């Protein structure tokens with residue numbers, strides 16, 4: 001299969017928060033990615049920088065404010081969308097405010113596997129619970145298919161760029177990822 005062609009890209013943000021060894025994800029209640037877990041984010045508004053949009057979306061969707069660091073860039077294409085999604089991905093290890101459910105997202109904390117090897121086990125055998133915290137491990141089976149390819153390295157500190165093309169059923173057809181640090 002060839003890479004899907006596109007004329008234009010639309011800018012989105014996605015922010016991941018980790019605190020006390022746990023990862024905050026949101027269960028998306030509507031729109032693109034409905035019924036999947038993801039970081040918090042959305043479209044960059046006209047006149048806004050991606051960094052500003054990332055802070056705003058985190059506040060709107062999870063009720064918290066964080067000093068976000070830019071960590072990754074992802075280009076995502078699907079025959080279902082007219083424009084490519086150009087997603088700037090952000091990260092923070094602290095935040096202010098109280099994590100709050102919004103109309104769009106239901107926030108939930110997840111246990112982070114302690115090695116890339118353990119991530120693989122959690123990907124292969126979903127729904128595992130961390131006995132020390134009682135939290136579910138990252139729900140890769142309920143996330144975008146590409147996340148399992150980059151989130152383990154991302155959480156061990158690597159930045160990356162990448163592209164993923166999906167088919168109309170939402171399965172990944174073609175992809176590449178490169179660590180940039």
Ligand SMILES: CNc1ncnc2c1ncn2[C@@H]1O[C@H](COP(=O)(O)OP(=O)(O)OP(=O)(O)O)[C@@H](O)[C@H]1O
Nearest residue numbers: 012013014031032033040041042043076087144146
């Ligand atoms: C391979 N694919 C992907 N992998 C990981 N994340 C992906 C993604 N494709 C889209 N995303 C994220 O999905 C959200 C959509 O945002 P979306 O709900 O459309 O925007 P916004 O909050 O502005 O919506 P409203 O217009 O208010 O409904 C946004 O965080 C964007 O980064």
